Amino acid sequence: MESSVLSVQTATFFLTLFSQCVSGKDCVCELNILQEPFPMENLDSILTEASLCNRSITLTQLMEVDILMLGVQRRLDQLEKSVSVLENEDDGDLYGAVTLRIIELELAEILELAAKLKKTFSLHKNLSESMATKLQNMTDCMQELEAFDLLHEVNKQRENQRIKRELSECQHELQATSLPPTPRPRRCPQGQLVNVTSAKTYSLTQYGTSYVYGAWGKDPKPAPGKEDMYWLVALTSANAYANFVRHYSSLSTLTAGIRPVDATIASSNPTTNTIIGPNVVQYGDALYYGCYNTPSVCRFNISTLSVTNTPLPQNSGFNNKFPFGHLEVIYKYTDLDFATDESGVWVVYTAPDNFGNVILSEIIEGSPPSLGRTWRTSLHKRTATNTFMVCGVLYATRFLDKQMEEIFYSFDTETSEERYDLRIHIKKMQTNIQSLNYSPRDRMLYAYSDAYIISYDAVFQ
Structure with missing residues (x-):
């Protein structure tokens, strides 16, 4: 009976190959990889969290503050006009009370919008802080998972994405400074x-x-x-x-x-x-x-x-x-x-x-x-x-x-x-x-x- 042990160590994992051969019988080999299994459940958790983040922030939320600010600005402009009308009225107080009531209603609308704007700011702040925490957690988890990337595939993919992004930006700049999309067409390439x-x-x-x-x-x-x-x-x-x-x-x-x-x-x-x-x-x-x-x-x-x-x-x-x-x-x-x-x-x-x-x-x-x-x-x-x-x-x-x-x-x-x-x-x-x-x-x-x-x-x- 003959036996041998071969140990091989590469960048970040270690394996042991043990072989045993009995005379006149088949050889038996045992391979031990001294590396923890990839924690797939952690990756699934990160993907789920990222999906939830994407769904929790919408385009409407991003524009909500701008729209409210615009509404307040327009109400203030209208209030300024109403106050100007009141200042210029000379009708023996005939319509003064009516104008004051209009101004009172406009002020109430402005206060209501301001309160809504304040509440929206607070909600956005809390959402931003929550998202920042979740993003940091996901970043930390991904960095831990990179330890299992023995062949550096993630780094290679990132480098490829960077090169693709730079090529896309370069192409975009060339299109932006070029002549019109189709030079001097006498017939439409896209048809009639x-x-x-x-x-x-x-x-x-x-x-x-x-x-x-x-x-x-x-x-x-x-x-x-x-x-x-x-x-x-x-x-x-x-x-x-x-x-x-x-x-x-x-x-x-x-x-x-x-x-x-x-x-x-x-x-x-x-x-x-x-x-x-x-x-x-x-x-x-x-x-x-x-x-x-x-x-x-x-x-x-x-x-x-x-x-x-x-x-x-x-x-x-x-x-x-x-x-x-x-x-x-x-x-x-x-x-x-x-x-x-x-x-x-x-x-x-x-x-x-x-x-x-x-x-x-x-x-x-x-x-x-x-x-x-x-x-x-x-x-x-x-x-x-x-x-x-x-x-x-x-x-x-x-x-x-x-x-x-x-x-x-x-x-x-x-x-x-x-x-x-x-x-x-x-x-x-x-x-x-x-x-x-x-x-x-x-x-x-x-x-x-x-x-x-x-x-x-x-x-x-």
């Missing part, structure tokens, strides 16, 4: 536009229903770090003029009306170079719009806060000479309509020598901008309510009724083919759509409709 979905976003802005005319959307060619930003322009003077563009870090901050960043074009409104009309677009960190009281394209550089412009051809319509509209309503100061697509920025306008029919021109980026190629169509501008561009194709909409708008017309800049038979319907949430624009980054239509901001998915063949 065939439908528009029901509304994805439907909300009032922080202005409420005060300003009916405006525009909003996302920059198709954003500056680095601004890829998720939304822009908003509300015509805050006579529903015709604006002198600043407002930016929000996300859709939720836009709909809640919190933490906007304003870029001011001019100190007064209206004046030279301020915005006239709602058909505004942002592209390449610059705002393109119709210049105040002149048939010109204005370009406002958001980073440098500077304005440059280029004139449209002589006799081009402006100041309500050729606006959009329908039988019941004329959309004021919509003589110029700006659009973005995969290839850049466009302007839609008209002139008497084209009999009021739509003229389409490319806008070449620069400071100042300039006009590129131009096409003349047979579409009479005053029969349409809006236009937008997709892949070098001009689309026009018209008013069907209070519930429905129709994309009825297209003009292909590559072939000069015109169609009047599209019949693509857009279900409206409000009666009128004052501005409509397409964003190639997310393939969505952004509408400003009777003070509401609305978005739709564009569906391609």
Whole structure:
């Protein structure tokens, strides 16, 4: 009989191999691993705890304090107005008691909101402390479990995740600073536009229903770090003029009306170079719009806060000479309509020598901008309510009724083919759509409709 013992020690575990062989019989081997079994129950406990943590904190909770703060701010503004009315009243105390009662009710609402805000702060603080404790416990347990990772798989996975994250960030930066998603497409790679979905976003802005005319959307060619930003322009003077563009870090901050960043074009409104009309677009960190009281394209550089412009051809319509509209309503100061697509920025306008029919021109980026190629169509501008561009194709909409708008017309800049038979319907949430624009980054239509901001998915063949 022969026997032998072999001991092997690796990084963190030790095994003993004992073999015994009896002459004329099979050998018997016994393997002893001097390592504790992996505590799977501890890992299961951590996974359960992590799942509970994920379910215990919701997006609504994260926004709750911001919404309450906004409510308090608005109530205080209203209280200030009510106090001002009381101070200016001179009616022999006829209505003074009524106004005081209104102020008393407003104060009660403010106190109720403040109490709710205080309670919410306290709950969030307790939740934050509880989550911090649980996270620390889970971290400690995971560090203990790493002792069983003999081949360092966890470290390798973490390193792989880090490399993937850095590659993703690098790719994101390249996309942010690159040219539009598809360079100079003459035909849509995603196919022909065939439908528009029901509304994805439907909300009032922080202005409420005060300003009916405006525009909003996302920059198709954003500056680095601004890829998720939304822009908003509300015509805050006579529903015709604006002198600043407002930016929000996300859709939720836009709909809640919190933490906007304003870029001011001019100190007064209206004046030279301020915005006239709602058909505004942002592209390449610059705002393109119709210049105040002149048939010109204005370009406002958001980073440098500077304005440059280029004139449209002589006799081009402006100041309500050729606006959009329908039988019941004329959309004021919509003589110029700006659009973005995969290839850049466009302007839609008209002139008497084209009999009021739509003229389409490319806008070449620069400071100042300039006009590129131009096409003349047979579409009479005053029969349409809006236009937008997709892949070098001009689309026009018209008013069907209070519930429905129709994309009825297209003009292909590559072939000069015109169609009047599209019949693509857009279900409206409000009666009128004052501005409509397409964003190639997310393939969505952004509408400003009777003070509401609305978005739709564009569906391609």
